[in-house]
Amino acid sequence: MSLDLYDDITEEHAEEAIFLWHLRTLATRQPHYLLDDLDLLDNRIAAHVGGLRINAEVGWAACRELLTDTDMPAIAPLTLMALEAADHANLESLFELAEHEPAFQPALESAFGWVSSQFLRGTVQAMLQSASPLRRRIGIVCCAMHRVDPGPVLLSAIADAEPALRARALRSAGELGRLDLLECCLHSLADENPACRYWAGASALLLGNRGRAVEALVAMGASTGPWQERALRRVLKVLDASAARTLLSPLTQQPAALRAAIQGVGHTGQIVYCDWLIERMRSLETARLAAEAFTFITGADLAELELERPPPEDVEYGPNDDPDDDNVAMDEDEDLPWPDADKVAEWWRVQAPRFSEGIRYFLGEPPTRSHCLRVLRYGYQRQRxxxxxxxxxxxxxxxxxxxxxxxxxxxxLLDEIGRRDEAEAPHLAPGRPKPACP
Known part of the structure; x- marks a missing residue:
């Protein structure tokens, strides 16, 4: 086999690794990916990164050549190769690139979370002590993604002058379960930066606060803006039925907030909204989103229960081939099923008596620990x-x-949790359910 052919194969590995990394980034928040699907995707990425290692010099050059504004994920396999080879010079060049081009930073962060911890020893500690806010932030990201407590660094980052670093530190406080930082999160609810305020509220909520954190998230959820949907998804998981209705009712009357309201309804877990959601399924613009919210509450598997319908004909959502059409937005509901509203209504008429008003449901059951662990193993990404x-x-x-x-x-991690739960309380160990339809 000629050297040129080896080089061509390596370049193919580079292209595939970059494409799959982009696909994985999307998949982690899409409604039709199971953990097993993510596993297959990760294995494909690992195989192509392995191919790059075999001919590392050519692999590096191929990824670097593809590192453009339109192929930002290319920085991820480069980061993986640099970390695994302890190639500090090339890793330094990637940091410098990300410092000057913020668009590359998300893929750089995700690579640090994806790589095995054995390749991070010493590197992350140096990043946490760096004078660069970006490096400290990615160091904190890495710790949070590996669920390793960075220690006192997190407290100092919450008080840093750089908003992006503050926001990430506040987010990590909740992700890592740092109860000692709850008061810091509550104090940061007054931060001038909206991202910091949101993550302060989100983390304080996870850490047990049901007062000021709830008030802050309710205020964000009530106001149209970039944090509205996130705030609603968080806070509606803890609001009682009356408070949820007070928050959502005005939003359902605002066309600009209708999607946020429909999505939020799914996170209330309240069956009183099921008939309203079925009516929203009769509109092409909201049908699929309403069906997902209905599933979030009831656990109805639209495919298994034959509650789907074929996609409507002559309806286009998102970009098309018409050069005169200025619509370039992607279809937000592309991977959700089309519900048959009449069939869903009939199914709900029969099933509704087994549900009780006032009880919060999550995929058809109260959100207990054992149920949530089953969803983490067998549910779809948004459900997980x-x-x-x-x-x-x-x-x-x-x-x-x-x-x-x-x-x-x-x-x-799920195996470890399952073994621990089995040892501590055998009757609480989760079994295997069928996943709810996305």
Whole structure:
């Protein structure tokens, strides 16, 4: 086999690794990916990164050549190779690039979370002590994604002058279950930066506060803006039915906030909204989102129960081939099923009596620890994100389960939790349910 052919194969590994990394970034928050699907994707990425290692010099050059504004994920395999080879010079060049081009920073961060911890010894500690806010932030990101407590560094970062570093430190306080930082989070609810205020409230909520944190998140959820949907998804998991109705009712009358309201309804867990959601399924613009919210409450598997319908004809959402069409926004609901509203209504008429008003439901059951652990193993990514949050809300101080970590790390952690629960209380060990349809 000629050297040129080896080089061509390595370049193919580079292209595939970059493409799959981008796909994985999207998959971690999409409604149709299971943990097993993420595992397959991670294995494919690992195989292509392995191919890059075989011919490392060519692999580095191929990824570097693809490192453009339109292929930002290329920085991820470069970071993995530099970390695994302890190549400090090339790692330094990637940091310098990310310092000057913020668009590369998310992929750089995710690579630090994906790589095995054995390749991070010494590197992350140096980052946490760096004078660079970016390096300290990525060091904190890395610790949070590996669920390793960075210690006092987190407290100093919460008080840093750099907003992005403050926001990440506040977020990590909740993710790591740092109960000692609850008062710092509450103090940061007055931060001038909206991202800091949001993460201060979100973390304080996970850490057990049901007063000022709830008030702050309710205020964000009531106001149209970039943090509205996130705030609603968080705070509606703890609001009682009356408080949830007070927050959501005005939003359902505002066209700009309707999507946020529908999504939020799913996180109330209250069956009083099921008929309203079914009516929203009769509108093409809200049908799929309403169906997802309905599933979040009832656990109805639309595919298994044959409650789906074919996609409507002659309806386009998102970009198309028309050069005169200025619509370039992606279809937010592309991977959600189309519900048959009449069939869903009939199913709900029969099933509603087994549900009780006033009880919070999550995929058809109250959000208990054992149920949330089952969802973490067998649910879809958006459902798994909610399950991880519920576990923290049930037991403040519990580290947030890392639903975007490499699948093999998640599976290992779930096995460890299962063995521990089995030893402590055999009747609480989770069994295997069928996943709810996205």
């Amino acid at each position: 994100i909610a399950a991880a949050q519920y576990l923290c809300l049930l037991e403040p101080g519990t580290p947030l389960f890392p639903v975007i970590a490499p699948a093999w790390r998640q599976l290992r």
